[in-house]
Amino acid sequence: MANIDDFLQQMRDCDIALADATPNSVAMSTRIRLARNLDGYRFPPYLTEGEEMEVENAIAHTLLDFDSSLTYFSLADIPLLARQVLVEKHLISPQFLQQQQGALIVSADEKTSVMVNEEDHLRIQCLAPGLQLKETYERAFALDRKIEQEHNYMYHQQYGYLTSCPTNLGTGLRASVMLHLPALTMTNRINVIIQAMLRLGMVVRGIYGEGSTSLGNIYQISNQETLGKSEQQILTDLQQQVEQIIEYELRARKALMQQSAVLLEDQIQRALGTLRYARVMTSEEAAKSLSSVRLGIDLGIIQDVPIKAVNDCISCMQPGFLQYYKNETLQTQERDIARAKLIRDLLTNV
Amino acid sequence: MLCERCEQRQAVITVSKNTNGEQEVHHYCEKCAPNFYPFTNELPKEPISIQQLLANWQAPKNVRKEQLRCTGCGYTYAHFRKTGRFGCAKCYDTFIDQMPKILQPIQADLQHVGAMPTAVENKKTIKKQITELRDQMQLAITQEAFEEAATLRDNIRELETRLKGGETDGEY
Ligand SMILES: [Zn+2]
Ligand SMILES: [Zn+2]
Numbered sequence: 001m002a003n004i005d006d007f008l009q010q011m012r013d014c015d016i017a018l019a020d021a022t023p024n025s026v027a028m029s030t031r032i033r034l035a036r037n038l039d040g041y042r043f044p045p046y047l048t049e050g051e052e053m054e055v056e057n058a059i060a061h062t063l064l065d066f067d068s069s070l071t072y073f074s075l076a077d078i079p080l081l082a083r084q085v086l087v088e089k090h091l092i093s094p095q096f097l098q099q100q101q102g103a104l105i106v107s108a109d110e111k112t113s114v115m116v117n118e119e120d121h122l123r124i125q126c127l128a129p130g131l132q133l134k135e136t137y138e139r140a141f142a143l144d145r146k147i148e149q150e151h152n153y154m155y156h157q158q159y160g161y162l163t164s165c166p167t168n169l170g171t172g173l174r175a176s177v178m179l180h181l182p183a184l185t186m187t188n189r190i191n192v193i194i195q196a197m198l199r200l201g202m203v204v205r206g207i208y209g210e211g212s213t214s215l216g217n218i219y220q221i222s223n224q225e226t227l228g229k230s231e232q233q234i235l236t237d238l239q240q241q242v243e244q245i246i247e248y249e250l251r252a253r254k255a256l257m258q259q260s261a262v263l264l265e266d267q268i269q270r271a272l273g274t275l276r277y278a279r280v281m282t283s284e285e286a287a288k289s290l291s292s293v294r295l296g297i298d299l300g301i302i303q304d305v306p307i308k309a310v311n312d313c314i315s316c317m318q319p320g321f322l323q324y325y326k327n328e329t330l331q332t333q334e335r336d337i338a339r340a341k342l343i344r345d346l347l348t349n350v
Numbered sequence: 351m352l353c354e355r356c357e358q359r360q361a362v363i364t365v366s367k368n369t370n371g372e373q374e375v376h377h378y379c380e381k382c383a384p385n386f387y388p389f390t391n392e393l394p395k396e397p398i399s400i401q402q403l404l405a406n407w408q409a410p411k412n413v414r415k416e417q418l419r420c421t422g423c424g425y426t427y428a429h430f431r432k433t434g435r436f437g438c439a440k441c442y443d444t445f446i447d448q449m450p451k452i453l454q455p456i457q458a459d460l461q462h463v464g465a466m467p468t469a470v471e472n473k474k475t476i477k478k479q480i481t482e483l484r485d486q487m488q489l490a491i492t493q494e495a496f497e498e499a500a501t502l503r504d505n506i507r508e509l510e511t512r513l514k515g516g517e518t519d520g521e522y
Contacts, residue, residue, distance in 0.1 A: 042423050042438040119435070145468070153467050154439045159449075160462025162442055164435045166452050170462040201458065228459025 002071045004078050008085060008324070010108045025298045025307065026246045027131035028178040028218065031090065032140045035163045035172035036122040039152040043164035044117040049101070056103045056116050058151060063105050063114060066146045070112065075102040081329075084320030091125070093118060112143065119164045120172075122147070131242060133175055133235045141231075160227060170227030173234055177242045182217040182295045183252035184245075190219075193245060201225050202241055216287030216314065221245065257299065268296035272305070275313070276347050280333070281340040286317045290343075305347060313343050353379035356447050420444040473513060480509050 037043065038058070041051055060072045075096070078086070086092045091113045092104060099118070106113040115123040124147075126140040147153075154162040160170035168174070184190045194204045201224045206215065221242060223234045256264050271292035274285070294310050296302035315321065322338050323330050330338060353361045354377055361377035418427050422440030427448060430436055442449065453460055466474075483506045490499035 037439070039439065043436060045435065046423055046425075046437050141465070148467055152469075155467050155470055156439070156442055156462070158461055159442055160464065160466070162439050166436070166449075167456055169453070169457065171464045224456070225458040227453065227457040227462055230464035232464075 002073065004073055004082050007071060007073075007106075007108060008082060011089075011110060025294070026179055026181070026249050027242065028129070028180055028311075030128045030130065030132045030136050031176045031178075032126045032133070032136045033174040033176075034122075034124040034140050034144055035120045035161070035168040035174075036124065036144065036147070037154040037162055037164070038121045039154050041121065044102075044119065044121060045164070047117070052101050052117055055121050059114070059116050059122060059147065060103065060105060062147050062150045063143070066143070067107070067112070069107040069109070070105050070114075071108070073104045073106070075099060075104065078104070081320060081324045085324045088318040088320045089315070090127075093123075095119065112139070114143075120168070131177055131239075131246075133177070133239050133242075137173075137175065137231065137235055168226050171229070171231050171234065173226055173231055174222055175235055175238050176220050176222035177238065179219050179221060179242070179245060179249070180217060180291065180294060181219055181245070181249050182291050183256055184249050185217045186256065187252050189248070189252060193248065197221060197241060197245075200237075200241060202238065215284055217291045218287075218314075253295070253299065264299075265296075265301050268292045268299075268301050272296065272302060272347075275343050277344070278340045280336045281343065282336055283317055283319065283339065286313070286339055286343060290314055290317070309346050313346050316342055316346070351377055353377065353382050355379075355382040358447065358450055418444060476509050476513050480506055480513075483509070 038055060041047060041055060044052070044055075047055065056074075063070055064072060075083075080097075083092065083097045086104070087094055087097050089110060091106060091110060092115055096102060096104075096115055096118045101117060103116040104113065105116065111127050113125045113127075115125070124140050124143050126136045126143075128136045128139075156162050161172040163169050163172055181190060184193060197204050203222050203224050205220045205222075206218070221238070223229075223238050225234070229237070271289035274281075274289050275293060278285075290310055290313050293302060293305065294307065297305060297307050297310065316325075317339050319330075319335055322335055322342065326338055351361045353359050356379060359379035359381060361379055419425070420437060420441045421444070423437030425437040425441065427445055430441070430445065436442065436445075450460060483502050487499050487502040487506065490496070490502060
């Protein structure tokens, strides 16, 4: 039986979610999720304990045989703090965190993770740095086909793959791209873009904040519709919208540089100063400053900080992460102190 | 105007009824109307009792819908409305009348396109092959190429057996 603590340590060593700089630094990562259910069982919340185990065992058996990089964890064996880290890494959902039953099958590089018995029997998730919708989908699809060789899925002539909630029906595909959009946010253009995306059947969410307000100017854009469009169509549409937004962001950056280079540079260098020297830092301030520094690196204003260090900070500054690696529950101010120290260390030992 | 019962199809039938001198008017679609009055000859021969008719009149339309119960999991439509989740695969057929209303605001279309399980895909391919072979067989017969027609017929039978086999024992 694998130990979740060892595993999270291992994960920390090969954190790819927000890994090395990609050619396009606006698109931070790509995520593909497929929702599937096994025929002959009710949806997860309505399974008996025995049925839950049957489903878990069946899926674990198939997946572990197929891919030796995967490790199986029963949710019951994952302590709350570790679960919170997994939520912050987007490997499990906040809803899954609260469940008694279920399992997580995951690779240490975080590229593949499968939630078993969350809202659906299977939530297959593949992750990649940068913008790689097609490639990432192919990986998820390969896993899907492997499971399908050994188990019958719920499938309906009209509605396609059946899911517990009708918002996931049909393809069961949710494709998302995480975008860093500081210039669009600074110039107040982001709200117009979010509205336009909604009309095009896309969903835009801030990553750390609630709703559309985003800490750290990081947004996730994903498809809303899963039924009535083929996988290829869903991916192509999303790709197009994402490319468009990236284009807008790059143009906004150029305009900012032309109109107010000194002000922009001032803001960026101050942010770096704050991160390097502050002793107490809220997650809000950290997210904001890290976003500025990231932008500074992209624009060539900051040259002595590798983007990897910034990305590490982004994934380590969240409350679950901080407490997990300090191995204790921290009060808000203690967390702010620990956060400041961690970021200081990450940005000075580079 | 939409049908009062299902609230989905166009109302094409107007039913009026006199109760204590007051005129009640209702509008139903073709599908729902027979539940209220013997309009079509699809209905059972024995006359609907007045009690039954009254029961139908009085049942508020929503209660009927909410009380629809899935035989697969035992959950009602009211349960779905409360949780936003279905209980099992059969729910999608049980509540099929409600599906357009649920799906239209959130989905691109009501018909799935895209990937399907290999088994379903294979079946589709076999069905298509059978149709093609039947056409070829017809052609062979009109051209009096009976030996060829016989071979084609054997091929069709073989494909049909494969199709049936898949349905009965789950092996494809
Ligand atoms: Zn009707
Ligand atoms: Zn059901």
